[in-house]
Amino acid sequence: MSNAAFTLVMVPPLSTETRAWPDRLGKTVPGITVLSPEDPDAVRAALARADAAYGTLAPELLGAARQLRWLQAPQAGPPPGFYHANLVRHPAQVTNMRDTYTDHVAAHTLALVLALARQLPRYVREQAAGQWAPDWSDGAVLPLAEASALVVGTGAVGAEAGRLLAAFGTHVEGVDPRVTEAPPGFTRVLPPDHLDRALGRADLVILTVPHTPSTEGLMDADRLAAMKPGSYLVNVGRGPTVRLDDLVAALDSGHLRGTALDVLEREPLPADHPLWRHPGALITPHVAGAGPHAAERRYEVLAENARRFAEGRPLINVVDKTQWF
Incomplete structure (x- = not known):
């Protein structure tokens, strides 16, 4: 040619x-x-x-x-x-x-999930304060082999993150506007109009979606309220998909147990923002693709x-x- x-x-x-x-x-x-x-x-x-x-x-x-x-x-x-x-x-x-960053972002996603599941943000704060405070209660950790995860966005990053999570025995579902066949490790992929019902079944909701006209503000007060009580939200996609004020309110009320965010609606996050010091939050500064x-x-x-x-x-x-x- x-x-x-x-x-x-x-x-x-x-x-x-x-x-x-x-x-x-x-x-x-x-x-x-x-x-x-x-x-x-x-x-x-x-x-x-x-x-x-x-x-x-x-x-x-x-x-x-x-x-x-x-x-x-x-x-x-x-x-x-x-x-x-x-x-x-x-x-x-x-x-x-x-x-181009699929492996790096998927690995970072799993690091965030594992940190939340094992209460690492809490223990890191207690280490900094010099406090020895072990928690052996049954609810202290999220057992991934008994958990359900919803991956919102099952493109390359979402598919790989779900595959890695399934290796821990987690039940993984996806939501995507284009992908219809379940990637390895997923039980199924649902269309976007199933999102609200699927949110209520998941112990972990992982966002890998891009910022688009249809995903801006995707996780607002109503959708956060639709999540399962005591569940976790992880965002490695784009910051504008999650309304931070609504997320703080969901954490403060105890409806959500925790969140891990690599991307945020405001970047850099202002130093006085409550998420920096929130006991239920883990923040990394948009570095999931580093590698x-x-x-x-x-x-x-x-x-x-x-x-x-x-x-x-x-x-x-x-x-x-x-x-x-």
Whole structure:
């Protein structure tokens, strides 16, 4: 198959890891010309001749990209505002970086679940205070072999987290708008209209969903109230899916026993926010995806799509722009 010549613009700002990508792409993708302009006028001039771009295109930059056919998002779930109305209407395909951190995020998810199940947040606080206070009561831990988990979002991360959790003997169900066949370890995957009923059966609710128009505020006061009394909420997806004020209220009332959050509605979480000191909360600062090889995996997605674009083949990780994922 012959390769068509095309121009790809690396939209600034570029990180330290991405500065080497233009040269690498030029050497490995036949027919590609990679531009990495710095100043605003040069960026607009480059976009005017671009067939493809990597980065974020605000409306004014997208307006300069008159022949753009493909935009590679730099993240799996870009920040709010990336999928603005002009981009949604634009004919260019958008691809994202999903499935580049699956193993790291799934492992982090299990670490959070195990910490909640064994009361580690409490014991860490007592260690810091120099207190010896063992709890041997029957309700001190959540026995995972007797527990039920609901994974909301059974894409790559959710499927892997559920598989790992099932290895502990946990009964795992999923909810997803696209996935219908149960991944390994899951008993079944339900459509989104079953969410409210499924919440009441789960000892653990694990959110891996992206931030989309339909998931923003997904876990509000009503949905938190629909959860099983004494259950736990874990969020490793995106912060805007959980209303923090409603979550604090559910913890304060005792309806929820605990929560573990790697992503939050407000990031960074203000130092005076009650969740920092809440005895039922465990917080990590949006680091579930941390781990080796992340930059190389992201480059490989870009390079694979560049090769496919040059050859006229379907791209991977194509996004439904109206749903942001």
